[in-house]
Amino acid sequence: MSGDPQGWEAIRAEVLARxxxxxxxxxxxxxxxxxxxxxxxxxxxxVNRALRDLAEGGLLERRRKAGTRVTENPVRKATLSIPxxxxxxxxxxxxxxxxLIRAERRxxxxxxxxxxxxxxxxxxxxxxTLHLAASRPHAAENRWLNPAALPPRWTPERLGTLSVNExxxxxxxxxxxxxxxSAEAAQExxxxxxxxxxxxxxxxxxxxxxxxxxxxxxxxxxxxxxxRLHTVL
Amino acid sequence: MSGDPQGWEAIRAEVLARxxxxxxxxxxxxxxxxxxxxxxxxxxxxVNRALRDLAEGGLLERRRKAGTRVTENPVRKATLSIPxxxxxxxxxxxxxxxxLIRAERRxxxxxxxxxxxxxxxxxxxxxxTLHLAASRPHAAENRWLNPAALPPRWTPERLGTLSVNExxxxxxxxxxxxxxxSAEAAQExxxxxxxxxxxxxxxxxxxxxxxxxxxxxxxxxxxxxxxRLHTVL
DNA sequence: GTCGTTTATATGTATATACATAATAAAGGT
DNA sequence: ACCTTTATTATGTATATACATATAAACGAC
Numbered sequence: 001m002s003g004d005p006q007g008w009e010a011i012r013a014e015v016l017a018r019x020x021x022x023x024x025x026x027x028x029x030x031x032x033x034x035x036x037x038x039x040x041x042x043x044x045x046x047v048n049r050a051l052r053d054l055a056e057g058g059l060l061e062r063r064r065k066a067g068t069r070v071t072e073n074p075v076r077k078a079t080l081s082i083p084x085x086x087x088x089x090x091x092x093x094x095x096x097x098x099x100l101i102r103a104e105r106r107x108x109x110x111x112x113x114x115x116x117x118x119x120x121x122x123x124x125x126x127x128x129t130l131h132l133a134a135s136r137p138h139a140a141e142n143r144w145l146n147p148a149a150l151p152p153r154w155t156p157e158r159l160g161t162l163s164v165n166e167x168x169x170x171x172x173x174x175x176x177x178x179x180x181x182s183a184e185a186a187q188e189x190x191x192x193x194x195x196x197x198x199x200x201x202x203x204x205x206x207x208x209x210x211x212x213x214x215x216x217x218x219x220x221x222x223x224x225x226x227x228r229l230h231t232v233l
Numbered sequence: 234m235s236g237d238p239q240g241w242e243a244i245r246a247e248v249l250a251r252x253x254x255x256x257x258x259x260x261x262x263x264x265x266x267x268x269x270x271x272x273x274x275x276x277x278x279x280v281n282r283a284l285r286d287l288a289e290g291g292l293l294e295r296r297r298k299a300g301t302r303v304t305e306n307p308v309r310k311a312t313l314s315i316p317x318x319x320x321x322x323x324x325x326x327x328x329x330x331x332x333l334i335r336a337e338r339r340x341x342x343x344x345x346x347x348x349x350x351x352x353x354x355x356x357x358x359x360x361x362t363l364h365l366a367a368s369r370p371h372a373a374e375n376r377w378l379n380p381a382a383l384p385p386r387w388t389p390e391r392l393g394t395l396s397v398n399e400x401x402x403x404x405x406x407x408x409x410x411x412x413x414x415s416a417e418a419a420q421e422x423x424x425x426x427x428x429x430x431x432x433x434x435x436x437x438x439x440x441x442x443x444x445x446x447x448x449x450x451x452x453x454x455x456x457x458x459x460x461r462l463h464t465v466l
Numbered sequence: 467g468t469c470g471t472t473t474a475t476a477t478g479t480a481t482a483t484a485c486a487t488a489a490t491a492a493a494g495g496t
Numbered sequence: 497a498c499c500t501t502t503a504t505t506a507t508g509t510a511t512a513t514a515c516a517t518a519t520a521a522a523c524g525a526c
Binding site: 026058073074075076077078079080081082083084087170177178180181183185199200202223225226227229 | 253259291306307308309310311312313314315316317320402403409410411412413414415416417418432433434435436437444456458459460461462463464465466
Binding site: 006007008042043044045046049063064065066 | 508509510511512517518519520521
């Protein structure tokens with residue numbers, strides 16, 4: 001019946017409780033791993049595991065020789081799950097579809113070229129896709145694709161029924177990048193695709209993705225109204 | 234000169250490279266810890282540390298007895314840092330100030346009461362604050378505070394020069410809760426405080442915070458235009 | 467004092483070993 | 497065939513030990 005954790009999780013829980021009870025106040029040093037190990041009657045490695053976990057969550061700050069202190073102004077670290085749109089849609093029981101609106105090869109604007117780290121005149125694929133949930137607009141996607149990251153003589157026909165993102169995940173592989181979220185007034189084409197007035201408040205996700213040393217793609221996703229990004233602390 | 238990682242991080246890097254190169258394709262099983270330990274010439278614990286780290290990032294899925302497989306549709310897990318506004322502002326070299334606009338005791342609307350889990354008629358503190366960066370509007374805060382979570386006979390004068398959030402962090406202590414981000418059209422008062430037209434697209438952070446078993450506070454933060462939430466994958 | 471050098475120390479990591487746990491796979495019984 | 501029991505196995509955790517590393521603090525030279 002008792003859902004009390006055991007092992008290192010029990011130690012994490014106890015330390016967390018002491019922080020919350022302010023036995024160990026923000027900014028204050030806590031005992032060394034060795035002392036805690038003696039108090040809890042376990043090995044130092046076990047205490048280390050617990051404290052490391054709390055430090056990863058931003059609740060403790062640890063430095064060699066200096067020791068461990070309770071973070072003064074804890075910058076809450078929340079783990080966001082960035083969903084694949086298809087899954088996000090299908091998770092709510094609606095059917096998903098992606099409609100490729102436009103696909104052309106052209107040179108990107110100055111800032112986009114910079115963002116992708118390609119020379120100013122480089123010719124990239126520019127794709128506009130509308131993501132549909134139960135046949136209704138879900139998100140408008142504006143994407144630049146670096147041909148250098150694609151197989152030779154790639155064309156959008158290769159996508160089949162997959163969205164660009166899904167195709168990339170399957171054929172180009174994993175990568176890393178960065179994401180930014182913001183609120184913006186809907187641009188002309190976005191508004192039209194989503195069926196909104198121009199200037200409506202939309203939630204925008206911007207992502208740049210890299211592999212090894214070259215940029216793969218830069219995307220701007222304009223989400224339909226009502227979109228919320230949610231997480232638990 | 235070589236920034237190549239060592240120890241368990243080197244193993245993590247190698248495994249990651251193999252996943253990215255698709256030596257180990259999505260959905261596929263990878264060798265056991267023991268096999269990898271033999272291959273890399275290290276202890277199983279070291280491999281475990283590397284694989285556990287990748288699993289926490291959502292790139293691998295591990296199950297006892299079953300083994301470890303590459304995640305098929307990796308739901309990217311990004312760690313967001315939710316900053317304290319003062320630090321966020323001061324980090325950019327501007328001076329921070331909080332101005333309490335209104336403070337009154339009243340019953341919240343139905344949805345807010347539900348969100349905080351208080352009875353419909355309960356009287357809460359309702360505070361409106363404007364956060365300033367270099368004397369310019371930075372964010373408009375609309376907050377409901379549960380008096381049950383505060384010291385007896387608490388009044389807003391107790392805040393001094395601290396923002397409500399800062400006061401809570403120092404005096405009420407750590408807590409947990411949930412956060413949601415969305416894009417909305419500016420409400421009447423928000424628009425006025427931020428110096429925007431009504432209906433302008435603003436980035437909204439909504440947070441509910443709990444301690445033990447009772448709600449402490451529910452906040453709606455309307456950020457000035459240009460606000461971006463940024464993270465790295 | 468100010469600057470570099472040494473030393474002490476808490477955390478970080480690696481190791482072998484052992485046992486716990488979950489969950490699949492195999493064996494057995496009906 | 498179906499259900500139950502048992503074995504097997506990969507990961508999960510705990511342990512003692514050892515050494516690495518960052519860095520605060522003490523020390524000395526000037």
